Amino acid sequence: xxxxxxxxxxxxxxxxxxxxxxxxxxxxxxxxxxxxxxxxxxxxxxxxxxxxxxxxxxxxxxxxxxxxxxxxxxxxxxxxxxxxxxxxxxxxxxxxxxxxxxxxxxxxxxxxxxxxxxxxxxxxxxxxxxxxxxxxxxxxxxxxxxxxxxxxxxxxxxxxxxxxxxxxxxxxxxxxxxxxxxxxxxxxxxxxxxxxxxxxxxxxxxxxxxxxxxxxxxxxxxxxxxxxxxxxxxxxxxxxxxxxxxxxxxxxxxxxxxxxxxxxxxxxxxxxxxxxxxxxxxxxxxxxxxxxxxxxxxxxxxxxxxxxxxxxxxxxxxxxxxxxxxxxxxxxxxxxxxxxxxxxxxxxxxxxxxxxxxxxxxxxxxxxxxxxxxxxxxxxxxxxxxxxxxxxxxxxxxxxxxxxxxxxxxxxxxxxxxxxxxxxxxxxxxxxxxxxxxxxx
Numbered sequence: 001x002x003x004x005x006x007x008x009x010x011x012x013x014x015x016x017x018x019x020x021x022x023x024x025x026x027x028x029x030x031x032x033x034x035x036x037x038x039x040x041x042x043x044x045x046x047x048x049x050x051x052x053x054x055x056x057x058x059x060x061x062x063x064x065x066x067x068x069x070x071x072x073x074x075x076x077x078x079x080x081x082x083x084x085x086x087x088x089x090x091x092x093x094x095x096x097x098x099x100x101x102x103x104x105x106x107x108x109x110x111x112x113x114x115x116x117x118x119x120x121x122x123x124x125x126x127x128x129x130x131x132x133x134x135x136x137x138x139x140x141x142x143x144x145x146x147x148x149x150x151x152x153x154x155x156x157x158x159x160x161x162x163x164x165x166x167x168x169x170x171x172x173x174x175x176x177x178x179x180x181x182x183x184x185x186x187x188x189x190x191x192x193x194x195x196x197x198x199x200x201x202x203x204x205x206x207x208x209x210x211x212x213x214x215x216x217x218x219x220x221x222x223x224x225x226x227x228x229x230x231x232x233x234x235x236x237x238x239x240x241x242x243x244x245x246x247x248x249x250x251x252x253x254x255x256x257x258x259x260x261x262x263x264x265x266x267x268x269x270x271x272x273x274x275x276x277x278x279x280x281x282x283x284x285x286x287x288x289x290x291x292x293x294x295x296x297x298x299x300x301x302x303x304x305x306x307x308x309x310x311x312x313x314x315x316x317x318x319x320x321x322x323x324x325x326x327x328x329x330x331x332x333x334x335x336x337x338x339x340x341x342x343x344x345x346x347x348x349x350x351x352x353x354x355x356x357x358x359x360x361x362x363x364x365x366x367x368x369x370x371x372x373x374x375x376x377x378x379x380x381x382x383x384x385x386x387x388x389x390x391x392x393x394x395x396x397x398x399x400x401x402x403x404x405x406x407x408x409x410x411x412x413x414x415x416x417x418x419x420x421x422x423x424x425x426x427x428x429x430x431x432x433x434x435x436x437x438x439x440x441x
Contacts, residue, residue: 001309002064006051006071006101007094009034011042012296013070013116015273017305025064028054028071033287040280052097055104065108068308072118072296073098095119095130099137102186112161112188114308118296121167121182124150131182138186139163141335151340152182153356155194155319158336161186164193167358170272170297171208174364176228176371177270178250179297183304195314196307199361201345201353206363218374220256225249225402227368232267234293246390249405252382253372259408260381264288269371272298285379299364317354319346384416 001022005013008027027047029035038047048054048063051073057063073094102115115138123131129144136144140160152167163186170179185193214223230245245251253260262270264285268277271292278288307314319339331338346354355361382390387409394401 002066003068004066016302058104070116115186117184153341155339166197169358172363173299176368201355223254249402
């Protein structure tokens, strides 16, 4: 099985799909750091460059035809941390260009290839209906399917492809990071993507394990503020104070009484990459934070790949009209059949149940202590001034802050001598720590 990777980034798919029968034929990346990174880590795989040029390259025979087209087009147009302009954003429009790549590959192949796509779940609620345009185009419909609200899992049988999608949360796949992402699998009319993404539901779904928040590792005392972290994002390590994690503490670590953010190594581990995967000679800490935060959760992609490349051995869920008579969100349009799974656990008429939730049937437990780096550099520790700023913003914005995190931050802020506080106050009045939040008269 050959794979063409679109918007490759640092190539989570090639880390996840390391099997003899899977070969990456080409990457597509234009960001300078990622281009150089791919040349270093994967010198044997050609980078064919700009996504927009790929359809013509495939048509002219300048790029190999592949069995699988995979990629995650830019999410900034749909992300909660972005401007959410959807298809009005040039980056959002790349979702439609991705369809052109898949179509060009099929035409050159003379048959149907498998399509795998990942993005933020915010695309389902995009005001420009980007997902409706994407899934309708991928299915081969001439018109956008008139679905009012796209659910977290569903299936479309179209004139060109069958398309299934499901939101999955990485924290159930062996990494302690809450990272919900939308995964789409599609293929020709004889391919059943629902068998890959959905599962027979045979037992009670598991939950994330309770693990100690205070522990010792490498002779140091560590404390975290939740059993799993918030979703890593590309600006973590640069604009980290602005995220909700600045107040719930999930992306902070207390180490021997000092507070710090996650190290690049810890971020790699949170995403399931090998240790120091991004630690190449030319990588700055910012490069590493951004490229990891923009990538995919490797264990989730591996799980999908294991099912995708062995689809013939999966049970046939046989999701069809006769078994979905009780599913309210089923509609038969002129060009396609649509099934939206709001109930998450589907109870079929033949007595079987199907899991379409964000939790897999067999969760893989993880412990946040396992990802902790015992050799954190001084630059990741947060100074008293930094703690002052976070506490001040929490007060100004009336934000709730994790009580234990607040206590630690106040203790660190209180380490500043009075003269130093006064000096900072004269130079930068808004930099003073909040006396009320810290319980100081």
